[in-house]
Amino acid sequence: MNSPADTPKVQIPSLLSKLGKMTAIRDTSLLEQSLLKTLCPMLGVLDSSLYRIDELTQAIRVLHHHHSRVIESDGLARMVERNEEIYNSAKVPAEVSGLLENVRLLGKPCTRRKASGEGLLIAYPLFGGKEICGYFVFNRDREVTLTEDAIVKGVLEVFSNYFDLLDASQRDRLTGLLNRQALENSFDRIWTILSSADDPIEAPSGRRTDSNARAHWVAVIDIDRFKEVNDNFGHVVGDEVLLLVSRVMMSVLRSSDLLFRYGGEEFVALFPAKDSDDAHALLERVRATVEGHYFPQVGHVTISIGLSRASTNDLPQEVLSWADRALYHAKKTGRNRVCDYQALVQEGVIEQASYGASELF
Ligand SMILES: Nc1nc2c(ncn2[C@@H]2O[C@H](COP(=O)(O)OP(=O)(O)OP(=O)(O)O)[C@@H](O)[C@H]2O)c(=O)[nH]1
Known part of the structure; x- marks a missing residue:
């Protein structure tokens, strides 16, 4: 994950403020949405996704986060955010599942050129303890720079640690069910x-x-x-x-x-x-x-x-x-x-x- 032109565009105060907001959340689902909302603008992408794997059933849950520009009736443009949650591993596109499999085997971020030829598909592993428990995936027209790579990894680590804490506080000790x-x-x-x-x-x-x-x-x-x-x-x-x-x-x-x-x-x-x-x-x-x-x-x-x-x-x-x-x-x-x-x-x-x-x- 590197590029010769490693010009950091990331605004550190803005990122810290977003991390602060993220760790003020008390619901795991909202926390996942917040992760995508934090990383999308930082990477300059309009869409990103979080793939989660259920340990018991191996089913995949996907959270998509989209930004799009809509033109209002008064002619003004406005950015609209939308989250979509899908529960069906059969719907994961073949090129994405192939990429996730590489990330799983290597235990590190991987990139591949999209089949359509339009840019790159980039995936980062999400760790729960030492195990991979999900993936952060996005499309971009260029490679991730070293600075961006370090920041994405840092944000994912903060997210995972906080998610585990929050998840444990929402679970019943005996059954592991939500409380x-x-x-x-x-x-x-x-x-x-x-x-x-x-x-x-x-x-x-x-x-x-x-x-x-x-x-x-x-x-x-x-x-x-x-x-x-x-x-x-x-x-x-x-x-x-x-x-x-x-x-x-x-x-x-x-x-x-x-x-x-x-x-x-x-x-x-x-x-x-x-x-x-x-x-x-x-x-x-x-x-x-x-x-x-x-x-x-x-x-x-x-x-x-x-x-x-x-x-x-x-x-x-x-x-x-x-x-x-x-x-x-x-x-x-x-x-x-x-x-x-x-x-x-x-x-x-x-x-x-x-x-x-x-x-x-
Ligand atoms: N082993 C165990 N028992 C529990 C736990 N929590 C509640 N109980 C028991 O669950 C039983 C509930 O009994 P009741 O509310 O009288 O109802 P029931 O015997 O299930 O009868 P019905 O609900 O009318 O069919 C009580 O004996 C509680 O002590 C727990 O965490 N572990």
């Missing part, structure tokens, strides 16, 4: 996405799945008769069941779905789905897979699930309390079931709740 604090952050983010779904192009930041912004659903999941597991087999075995249940659920959920340990033996899932049938079918698969799993010593364990649609007209706390009411109904009517709040209200099985009934937050 209650992370749920509150995710609610903020998902609600922003839902409210910007009508205008996806102009949205200042947005998390999208392959089929763009879709309706989201909240599920509260509780292990049935878990007290008996503890009473009969002890707390250590109980802990193991908690860990295994979380792994089994994760194996059914998609990489774009979020699963949180909400507390004790209670979990919350936050996920996009086309409609209530789709959401119900996914959770039914989760329920059936846990039911079919054999837990060492304990045998079989079941879960009950309450589900509610998330809408921007409602507060996240309301939606959560509705899913909790549906869970309560599932418990009352035999456990090992998935119940949908909106369906229960429509069928007249339960009354529509007025806000304030929630004890979850």
Whole structure:
């Protein structure tokens, strides 16, 4: 990574100020966006991407950051920023995956000429400990200078260290799932996405799945008769069941779905789905897979699930309390079931709740 004409154009005070802002962020997703926003102008590029690899499933999540010039109705030009998040390794272009493979094998930044002949494709590894856990990728018409190279590496190192700290503070120690604090952050983010779904192009930041912004659903999941597991087999075995249940659920959920340990033996899932049938079918698969799993010593364990649609007209706390009411109904009517709040209200099985009934937050 060098060039004979190594003329530093980087404004150090501006970079330091951006790093300061980056480390003031308390949400890992926003932190990733901030990394791209920091590096794009520094490198003089309009687009850059962050490729993240899921350790468990090897699925790839890609965050793209674009800058474009739009001409307003008054004739003035304005820069618009857009973030796009994609979960599908099949969509990584062949030339990018080939480049990432080189970076992975060499453990250092690599460059290749684009197949179209338009400039260079440059990729830097992102380290989590000693392992590569992602890649920073951008297109440019010229090589990275030595100064730029040192700065990109420095910024990526600050980012990775801070990301790991933030990520650890958002995770439950036993299961490794996202914790209650992370749920509150995710609610903020998902609600922003839902409210910007009508205008996806102009949205200042947005998390999208392959089929763009879709309706989201909240599920509260509780292990049935878990007290008996503890009473009969002890707390250590109980802990193991908690860990295994979380792994089994994760194996059914998609990489774009979020699963949180909400507390004790209670979990919350936050996920996009086309409609209530789709959401119900996914959770039914989760329920059936846990039911079919054999837990060492304990045998079989079941879960009950309450589900509610998330809408921007409602507060996240309301939606959560509705899913909790549906869970309560599932418990009352035999456990090992998935119940949908909106369906229960429509069928007249339960009354529509007025806000304030929630004890979850
Ligand atoms: N081993 C273990 N047990 C926990 C943990 N957190 C909560 N628990 C136990 O989870 C059990 C929850 O019991 P209850 O709320 O009475 O519910 P349940 O027995 O699951 O019954 P239903 O929910 O009505 O099906 C209690 O015994 C808690 O001690 C934990 O981190 N580890």
